[in-house]
Structures are given as C-alpha cells and as structure tokens.
Amino acid sequence: MTAAWRSGFLDKLRDRPVNRPDVYFLSAGAPKGLALLEDILGDGATRNRLRRPPALEHALAVNEFRARLEYAAERSHLRVDAWKDELDLAELASEGIVPDASFQVVRPQGARAGFLVESELSPVSRRHWRSRLKKYAEFYYGRRKYEAVFGLRSLRLLVVTDGPRLSILEEAERLEFTPLRLTTWGQVREVAPGELLSAPIWRKPLEADLVALYGN
Numbered sequence: 001m002t003a004a005w006r007s008g009f010l011d012k013l014r015d016r017p018v019n020r021p022d023v024y025f026l027s028a029g030a031p032k033g034l035a036l037l038e039d040i041l042g043d044g045a046t047r048n049r050l051r052r053p054p055a056l057e058h059a060l061a062v063n064e065f066r067a068r069l070e071y072a073a074e075r076s077h078l079r080v081d082a083w084k085d086e087l088d089l090a091e092l093a094s095e096g097i098v099p100d101a102s103f104q105v106v107r108p109q110g111a112r113a114g115f116l117v118e119s120e121l122s123p124v125s126r127r128h129w130r131s132r133l134k135k136y137a138e139f140y141y142g143r144r145k146y147e148a149v150f151g152l153r154s155l156r157l158l159v160v161t162d163g164p165r166l167s168i169l170e171e172a173e174r175l176e177f178t179p180l181r182l183t184t185w186g187q188v189r190e191v192a193p194g195e196l197l198s199a200p201i202w203r204k205p206l207e208a209d210l211v212a213l214y215g216n
Helices: 002-006 031-041 047-051 056-075 090-095 126-141 145-150 166-175 185-190
Strands: 079-085 101-106 112-119 156-161 180-184
Touching (some): 056 112, 126 145, 166 180, 180 185
Parallel strands (some): 156 180
C-alpha cells in the first residue's frame, strides 16, 4: 500500500494520529489509480463518485460494517450479495430516502433476505428520524415500492448509532414500522467478528429483549 501511494496509485488520509492505521483511498490526487480503475471498469466509471464523494469518516464506518458483516456471514454459512452504497442508491432520493447501503443475505438453499443500512456517527434530532422513518414506512408499505426496486418483500432496516437512541425505536413503534433493527457502534465492535449476525445486539420495535438478525 505504501508503495502504491508513493507511486501515485493511491491517496492517503493526512494528519492521522500516529497510533492509528493509515487510510488509503482513490481521489483526484491519485491520477494513476484513477486511470487504472477506468481501464478496468470503463471510461467514466469514477466521475460521479469524484463529483459527490461521501464524507470520509462516514464511508469508513459503513465499510467497517460491511467487512464485519461479510466475515460474520461466511462464518454462519451465509453469503452477502448485491451490496450497494449511498451513491449507487442515489435514485431513491425521489422517495425521500437515500440509505447508506443495501445488501442481501443468501442462505445455502438460495433464500434471500433484504437489508438497508443507516449509520449515524453523531446524534441528529428526533424530528429528523420521525420524518425519515415515515418515508421508509411509505416506501416499504406503500404500493410495494420497495419490492419493485429490490425484487424482495423481506426487509430489515439496520440503524447503527453512536449511542443508545431509544427515541428512534419509539418513533418506529409509533409508526408500526416493524422492519427496524437498532444497535450501537459500541455493540457492533464488542461482539466477536464472526457473530454480528447471530449475537443478540439489536433492538426491535414492540419487543423488550435484544434480538439477533439470524439464529444459530
């Protein structure tokens, strides 16, 4: 990675603390890497992402979640498929929502379940979540819009927050939006890497006990 950075294939996040690992990424400051990616993916493949790059810390958190998820799925004999990030999902802005990610979990026999992800690194208002969950409820329950976009009826909306945010759960209960699953980054990072899907760290509307996404 260091050699690729020194050769102009990657950019590196500046001013990182000395006790934190380096973070490498592709940007306009790494022209060789962009040219190589264009050769692989086709001309113009990087333009939209360079025009609207996600906030870096937020993108790192979402990709950390993805890495933990894929490792946990493999350990549970499941498979993560059809991952998309917020730039891939930008067309959903017309519905009033743009999830941070979407993916599907595939069981060995082929059955699929759909998931959307919302990552919150710092608190936002209850009014924000009331409006956002209302849009999600309309998207899921109204005229089968979710099914038309993702080709599935099953949905769990995974919300990962910086700390306990029971107000989000209360808003989901008020809307009777049962697909919500709520946890914190602390809980995600405390469980063993292979147990993200099987550990009871998620809160579910109208249930007092913590639940797992998948049973053992």
